[in-house]
Amino acid sequence: MAELNFYKQSMLQTIKETYPKYRQENILKELQKEGLIYVENPLITVDDSVDITDVPEEEQLVYSVQNSDTILKKVEDFEIKSSYSxxxxxxxxxxxxxxxxxxxxxxxxxxxxxxxxxxxxxxxxxxxxxxxxxxxxxxxxxxxxxxxxxxxxxxxxxxxxxxxxxxxxxxxxxxxxxxxxxxxxxxxxxxxxxxxxxxxxxxxxxxxxxxxxxxLNLSPVIEYITQNEDKEVYVSAQAMNLKSKKKAILDTGENDEDVLPLLGELKALIKENQEKFDENPDIKDLLENFILETEQSSDLPWISLTWKNESKSKAIKIKFQFNYLKQDYSLLQYYGNKTEMERMNYVTRYLIENKTKCDEDFETEEFGENDQSQTG
Structure with missing residues (x-):
């Protein structure tokens, strides 16, 4: 019992110190939907339902956990299903x-x-x-x-x-x-x-x-995704350490358009005016070479991708920090509107699926080059 009391006290302090208002509200809505808590005249209740009618809003979740071990378990459940940064x-x-x-x-x-x-x-x-x-x-x-x-x-x-x-x-x-x-x-x-x-x-x-x-080396995977112009995903921001020792951060901004400033806009300009640029191949080559050299010669400390959604508020935004703290792994940071466990699982599976395709394409290219060198 003493161990349970200590655990519960730790959970209560966790809610007070670390749970933002929106998370507490989301949990309370689910608890009320299941009849585990109620206000005044409830439509649905279960055994040991907690009455929070006279409890101040900011204290309702703490009060509910204090008075119900079932609700304590529900909060543990939310920890699994919750979004993470x-x-x-x-x-x-x-x-x-x-x-x-x-x-x-x-x-x-x-x-x-x-x-x-x-x-x-x-x-x-x-x-x-x-x-x-x-x-x-x-x-x-x-x-x-x-x-x-x-x-x-x-x-x-x-x-x-x-x-x-x-x-x-x-x-x-x-x-x-x-x-x-x-x-x-x-x-x-x-x-x-x-x-x-x-x-x-x-x-x-x-x-x-x-x-x-x-x-996992995610840098070539991200490059593969962006180069294939996936309609579901686009680059929304990136940092570039240029060959000239200058640094730049490109960001689509609050409008959240799927065209990155400068380089992305130049690519779009060429694509939208294909006929005019075909009439002036030298200018087209200059621009395309400038874009290619800038991208290939620049170090990318981080890049942000956005997974589109019919509702902009549900779009998934992730910042990829390559070689985090000079380690061999990338750190993914979910920001903006947080997503639920299922969508986070989806993103991971999407990245692994594209890593497989990227590796297969690389092996095919390498095999083709080796084959040509032997026959030549």
């Missing part, structure tokens, strides 16, 4: 299906629907929760207990639960690690904080699941 993607040498079953049987990983998450207070004693999304997707949730001190007098210590989500794609042999932003005082202003969380999960996966992980 960051992710990193790695390949696995093989999918450890048998080992995962053994870990379930030994209760090293716990069924999240039957157990509360185990807080990680010692990195040598980690017991993640697991959730099977579908036959090809398994989620492991690592729940760290973070301690921090606010720069105020009196009771300034804060303890929060910090979930890190590891998504294992069986059909792809892919590991994706997701996590949220955390305030400076909770990460002790450590610039390597997020890298350490990624390392923690990768190390656990490699040790307990006996599989090797390797960072």
């Amino acid at each position: 960051y992710s990193a993607i790695f390949s696995m040498s093989e999918y450890p299906a048998e080992l995962l079953e053994q870990l379930k049987e030994r209760n090293v990983i716990k069924n999240y629907s039957l157990n509360n998450d185990a807080l990680i207070t010692d990195i040598n004693n980690i017991s993640p929760s697991y959730c099977e999304v579908d036959s090809n997707t398994l989620i492991l949730k690592f729940s760290r207990l973070l301690n921090g001190f606010l720069p105020i007098e009196g009771d300034n210590k804060r303890q929060i639960k910090y979930p890190i989500i590891a998504v294992l794609y069986q059909d792809l042999n892919i590991l994706e690690i997701r996590f949220e932003k955390v305030r400076g005082f909770l990460k002790n202003n450590d610039e390597y904080f997020y890298h350490k969380q990624i390392t923690l999960v990768k190390s656990w996966v490699e040790e307990y699941l006996a599989t090797e992980t390797e960072a």
Whole structure:
């Protein structure tokens, strides 16, 4: 009981310190829809429903969790289905299906629907929760207990639960690690904080699941996607370190048009005036060579892609930071309007699908060149 009380208190402080208003409102709407909480005369209620009629709006979620272990479990459920700000993607040498079953049987990983998450207070004693999304997707949730001190007098210590989500794609042999932003005082202003969380999960996966992980080189994949002019995806911003030592940031801006300034606009200009440029091939060649040389000779520290949606508010925007903190992996940052778990899963599968196509095209080109050199 003492352990449950400590866990619940940590969750309550997590909600107070880290849950933005929109997230609390979304959770409350779902709880009310399921009849777990109600205001005045409810249409639907269940056993142990919590009456929040006289509770101030900003305290309703905390009050609900305080008074219902069922609601506490629901909040854990939201942690799995929630959107996350960051992710990193790695390949696995093989999918450890048998080992995962053994870990379930030994209760090293716990069924999240039957157990509360185990807080990680010692990195040598980690017991993640697991959730099977579908036959090809398994989620492991690592729940760290973070301690921090606010720069105020009196009771300034804060303890929060910090979930890190590891998504294992069986059909792809892919590991994706997701996590949220955390305030400076909770990460002790450590610039390597997020890298350490990624390392923690990768190390656990490699040790307990006996599989090797390797960072995916996403830079050629992103180039492949943009060069193929996919109608679903477009470059919405990018940073360029030019050959001339100058730096530039190109951004489509608030209008969110699918044409990048300068280089993108030049490409569009050539395409829209194809006949005129065909009449002046020298000018066309000059412009196309300028665009090509600028793109090929420039270093791209980061690039942002937008996945279109019928509703602009539901478009997915992701910033890809290549070689994050000089590491061998890319950091994906979801920004703008956050998306749900299913759409994040979709983006990962989309990237892997295009990586496969990119690798196949490269092998075909390489084979063709080798074949020509031998016959020549």
